[in-house]
Amino acid sequence: MTPALPTAFVATLHALLGEDGWRTDDRALEAHAQDNSWRHTLPAGVAFPRDREQVVALVRACREHRIALVARGAGTGTTGAAVPMEGSIVLSFARMNRILAIQPGDRCAVVEPGVLNGDLQQALMPHGLFWPPDPSSAEICSIGGNLACNAGGPRAVKYGTSRDNVLGLVAVTGAGELITCGGPYTKDATGYDLTHLLVGSEGTLALIVEATLKLTPLPVTQAGLRVLYRDADAAAQAVSRLMAQPVVPTRLEFMDAGSLELLRRNGADVPEAGAMLLVEADGDHDTLPYLLQALAAAAEGDGLIALDVAMEGSARETLWAARKALSPALRSIAPGKINEDVVVPVSRIPALVAGVQALSAEFGLPIVTFGHAGNGNLHVNILYHPDDAGENARAHAALPRVFALTLALGGTLSGEHGIGLAKRDFMAQAFTPATLAAMRAIKGALDPEGILNPGKVLPPV
Amino acid sequence: MTPALPTAFVATLHALLGEDGWRTDDRALEAHAQDNSWRHTLPAGVAFPRDREQVVALVRACREHRIALVARGAGTGTTGAAVPMEGSIVLSFARMNRILAIQPGDRCAVVEPGVLNGDLQQALMPHGLFWPPDPSSAEICSIGGNLACNAGGPRAVKYGTSRDNVLGLVAVTGAGELITCGGPYTKDATGYDLTHLLVGSEGTLALIVEATLKLTPLPVTQAGLRVLYRDADAAAQAVSRLMAQPVVPTRLEFMDAGSLELLRRNGADVPEAGAMLLVEADGDHDTLPYLLQALAAAAEGDGLIALDVAMEGSARETLWAARKALSPALRSIAPGKINEDVVVPVSRIPALVAGVQALSAEFGLPIVTFGHAGNGNLHVNILYHPDDAGENARAHAALPRVFALTLALGGTLSGEHGIGLAKRDFMAQAFTPATLAAMRAIKGALDPEGILNPGKVLPPV
Numbered sequence: 002m003t004p005a006l007p008t009a010f011v012a013t014l015h016a017l018l019g020e021d022g023w024r025t026d027d028r029a030l031e032a033h034a035q036d037n038s039w040r041h042t043l044p045a046g047v048a049f050p051r052d053r054e055q056v057v058a059l060v061r062a063c064r065e066h067r068i069a070l071v072a073r074g075a076g077t078g079t080t081g082a083a084v085p086m087e088g089s090i091v092l093s094f095a096r097m098n099r100i101l102a103i104q105p106g107d108r109c110a111v112v113e114p115g116v117l118n119g120d121l122q123q124a125l126m127p128h129g130l131f132w133p134p135d136p137s138s139a140e141i142c143s144i145g146g147n148l149a150c151n152a153g154g155p156r157a158v159k160y161g162t163s164r165d166n167v168l169g170l171v172a173v174t175g176a177g178e179l180i181t182c183g184g185p186y187t188k189d190a191t192g193y194d195l196t197h198l199l200v201g202s203e204g205t206l207a208l209i210v211e212a213t214l215k216l217t218p219l220p221v222t223q224a225g226l227r228v229l230y231r232d233a234d235a236a237a238q239a240v241s242r243l244m245a246q247p248v249v250p251t252r253l254e255f256m257d258a259g260s261l262e263l264l265r266r267n268g269a270d271v272p273e274a275g276a277m278l279l280v281e282a283d284g285d286h287d288t289l290p291y292l293l294q295a296l297a298a299a300a301e302g303d304g305l306i307a308l309d310v311a312m313e314g315s316a317r318e319t320l321w322a323a324r325k326a327l328s329p330a331l332r333s334i335a336p337g338k339i340n341e342d343v344v345v346p347v348s349r350i351p352a353l354v355a356g357v358q359a360l361s362a363e364f365g366l367p368i369v370t371f372g373h374a375g376n377g378n379l380h381v382n383i384l385y386h387p388d389d390a391g392e393n394a395r396a397h398a399a400l401p402r403v404f405a406l407t408l409a410l411g412g413t414l415s416g417e418h419g420i421g422l423a424k425r426d427f428m429a430q431a432f433t434p435a436t437l438a439a440m441r442a443i444k445g446a447l448d449p450e451g452i453l454n455p456g457k458v459l460p461p462v
Numbered sequence: 463m464t465p466a467l468p469t470a471f472v473a474t475l476h477a478l479l480g481e482d483g484w485r486t487d488d489r490a491l492e493a494h495a496q497d498n499s500w501r502h503t504l505p506a507g508v509a510f511p512r513d514r515e516q517v518v519a520l521v522r523a524c525r526e527h528r529i530a531l532v533a534r535g536a537g538t539g540t541t542g543a544a545v546p547m548e549g550s551i552v553l554s555f556a557r558m559n560r561i562l563a564i565q566p567g568d569r570c571a572v573v574e575p576g577v578l579n580g581d582l583q584q585a586l587m588p589h590g591l592f593w594p595p596d597p598s599s600a601e602i603c604s605i606g607g608n609l610a611c612n613a614g615g616p617r618a619v620k621y622g623t624s625r626d627n628v629l630g631l632v633a634v635t636g637a638g639e640l641i642t643c644g645g646p647y648t649k650d651a652t653g654y655d656l657t658h659l660l661v662g663s664e665g666t667l668a669l670i671v672e673a674t675l676k677l678t679p680l681p682v683t684q685a686g687l688r689v690l691y692r693d694a695d696a697a698a699q700a701v702s703r704l705m706a707q708p709v710v711p712t713r714l715e716f717m718d719a720g721s722l723e724l725l726r727r728n729g730a731d732v733p734e735a736g737a738m739l740l741v742e743a744d745g746d747h748d749t750l751p752y753l754l755q756a757l758a759a760a761a762e763g764d765g766l767i768a769l770d771v772a773m774e775g776s777a778r779e780t781l782w783a784a785r786k787a788l789s790p791a792l793r794s795i796a797p798g799k800i801n802e803d804v805v806v807p808v809s810r811i812p813a814l815v816a817g818v819q820a821l822s823a824e825f826g827l828p829i830v831t832f833g834h835a836g837n838g839n840l841h842v843n844i845l846y847h848p849d850d851a852g853e854n855a856r857a858h859a860a861l862p863r864v865f866a867l868t869l870a871l872g873g874t875l876s877g878e879h880g881i882g883l884a885k886r887d888f889m890a891q892a893f894t895p896a897t898l899a900a901m902r903a904i905k906g907a908l909d910p911e912g913i914l915n916p917g918k919v920l921p922p923v
Contacts, residue, residue, distance in 0.1 A: 106807075108706070158648075174896075174900055178896035184872055184874060186806060186807055186838050186839075188618060189805065189876075190877055190880045191885075191889075193663055195659075195901070198658065201650075201653075245569070285752070347567060377647050412645070413645060413650060415650075415652045418651060419651045435635075435639035435641050436641040437653075443654055443908070445907060446903035446907035447904070
């Protein structure tokens with residue numbers, strides 16, 4: 002049984018947030034019990050602050066009563082970072098969802114954390130601007146969540162991840178103090194860089210209550226190439242060539258043979274091949290043909306089967322729809338899926354793909370690999386039937402081997418999903434004890450009582 | 463008199479570093495007593511470690527004996543960050559100057575901190591790559607110093623500053639622990655971002671002993687525009703227009719009327735105008751004309767006097783030589799110069815320039831403003847005769863007003879020089895007490911005894 006919250010604490014929250022700002026009814030608790038990792042724990046209550054002052058008061062109350070506080074955007078994360086623990090309360094940013102300013106002359110926007118990524122993009126469009134992070138949940142995920150997990154997406158190869166696209170933050174530390182770092186400028190050598198430290202810290206150091214986001218002018222037009230290769234190795238070699246020349250693609254996605262088979266099984270018109278790259282560029286009508294030419298030249302090489310240019314329009318949309326459909330389509334092979342987003346140096350993609358194929362054979366399970374090859378950030382999907390005890394055990398035994406392979410290749414655990422609970426216990430393989438100790442010291446500095454999202458990111462000592 | 467170093471400490475350093483690795487002779491002390499801020503304090507000794515193990519041992523010895531340790535690259539900084547304090551020792555990275563790896567396929571290089579920026583660029587050239595940070599001291603400054611101060615330069619408008627161009631670090635904290643963060647990959651959502659935190663921390667949190675740098679392919683060609691305007695306001699408006707369209711210039715430099723007068727006085731062929739922009743783009747031979755066209759279209763507008771295209775070659779070189787000569791040429795007006803590198807939102811450049819001109823009139827001193835307008839990062843030079851007591855007093859009274867103006871416009875103290883001693887006492891105007899307290903807490907977490915470069919960056923409590 003969950004221990005009841007202290008009466009004085011509940012009274013404080015009631016007074017602070019009002020009837021509709023502090024909820025403990027079953028429906029509210031159930032709605033905030035899980036994220037997209039399917040972990041499930043009911044919180045002891047859900048707070049809906051309306052402004053930063055309420056967040057400060059809430060954190061101070063939690064600190065005083067040693068109540069764990071789990072910040073939540075839209076709950077689309079895949080690692081359990083937003084899943085509560087027993088006895089904790091959830092702080093939902095759903096009501097702090099205002100776009101406070103759009104400053105086209107400074108190429109920035111100021112937002113509250115609950116603004117949805119998709120809503121921001123809509124608001125920016127009339128200004129000819131966009132915010133680059135484009136996780137596949139972009140329509141429904143929140144900016145606060147994007148920042149907390151350092152979300153990426155296919156466009157990151159050209160435009161960077163969330164961390165690369167934030168200029169300043171206002172946040173409430175675990176000490177209950179409001180801090181302000183960075184601002185609407187693009188160059189900063191003034192004091193410690195708290196802004197980038199907080200991005201990706203998954204609500205364990207401070208709660209972001211306002212963000213100044215770096216915007217990019219919308220390109221005039223885009224176009225793509227579909228390139229088929231004999232095998233994964235030939236495609237991976239092409240990725241290295243593509244990334245070694247000056248034209249940076251807007252997106253550079255890799256799909257292995259298993260991904261292509263899946264696309265065909267679902268009716269997509271994809272020829273037989275060992276692997277495929279989707280390469281995209283953006284620019285204006287004058288320059289784009291030259292950019293595509295440079296990319297096509299780099300894509301060519303040993304093992305190329307076919308290269309098709311898909312200009313703007315339906316051919317291009319069909320291509321990307323097929324890529325987007327991949328993740329849900331995995332369920333047609335097996336109902337269970339462990340999806341990790343490991344990163345390796347681009348030159349080690351061939352070794353990663355070969356190593357994953359070897360693990361697939363060793364564990365007797367399909368493993369489908371696709372993703373953001375330009376960043377060396379591949380989604381490795383281990384497929385299994387959860388009700389089949391043997392498959393279940395083999396899938397979970399294969400996972401540490403995927404991480405060990407990644408680390409042996411000089412890579413790291415996550416490129417855009419984050420750590421949360423899902424990868425927390427692998428952190429000790431990714432970092433030395435001294436490095437983890439430094440991270441814990443920083444956690445202690447900003448959250449002295451350890452009330453912010455305890456048990457996430459860092460493994461227990 | 464400086465107190466003598468403890469005998470046991472000196473014995474440890476002798477045993478660790480050998481005769482030539484630990485020096486206390488006058489010549490060594492004098493050579494490490496100042497940086498480019500002209501502050502001067504003799505250290506108690508200078509250590510020249512050869513590898514990270516020696517750095518670890520050195521920091522541990524300093525920690526044990528509570529000796530302050532000031533890390534030093536090439537001493538080209540302008541804020542006093544590398545200037546020792548009484549009784550401290552200097553750690554020179556001059557002997558840790560190896561390029562450990564260049565990995566063109568991963569677009570990265572692994573270097574020790576003592577490698578000179580210029581030497582790295584030379585080594586990268588055969589690979590068709592470069593490292594973007596280009597401070598004006600690029601030929602002779604060290605990568606470690608660039609990272610410690612988050613150095614920038616004109617190219618930052620397109621390619622970012624040092625912080626934007628580092629993928630991973632190995633560093634020794636003030637606790638004497640070796641930590642490793644990031645690596646040869648471009649996407650990372652794995653634990654706390656210590657990498658970007660250490661960049662710009664000026665040797666106060668940890669000492670960088672190895673850096674994995676993000677490289678960029680060298681563009682095929684470059685070309686520039688010289689644009690003259692009626693006044694600073696018209697030029698500043700053009701900066702906003704230039705930054706609001708999709709073609710990002712490689713460099714976008716602003717020069718006010720005082721700068722132009724100075725150029726003419728030194729024989730440069732610059733027509734009469736109220737302000738000038740140098741705008742540059744890079745690309746290949748096919749696309750560059752279109753990029754220049756887009757930039758020229760954005761540069762045009764109210765107040766434009768003349769727009770000249772200077773393609774690759776001598777015309778372009780002459781332009782940039784004139785820009786580079788500006789800083790030393792200031793001495794022809796007055797021997798004393800306070801040079802600050804404030805940052806404002808791009809849209810506030812007109813207000814900054816006007817405000818600085820008002821301060822020039824109020825204090826009766828020439829103030830010349832030029833710099834990296836695309837980032838809102840302008841160098842404000844207050845000129846005076848140091849031997850004239852009145853001018854000296856007025857110059858130092860004008861400085862806080864420049865910072866107050868910058869902060870009132872939503873800007874910050876430094877874009878690329880850093881804080882060091884020079885701007886330390888203005889930090890309390892730039893940040894709230896709670897934000898400074900958070901920075902101090904992080905300092906305490908990574909450097910518990912406060913031995914790393916004490917008294918720099920953060921003002922005394």
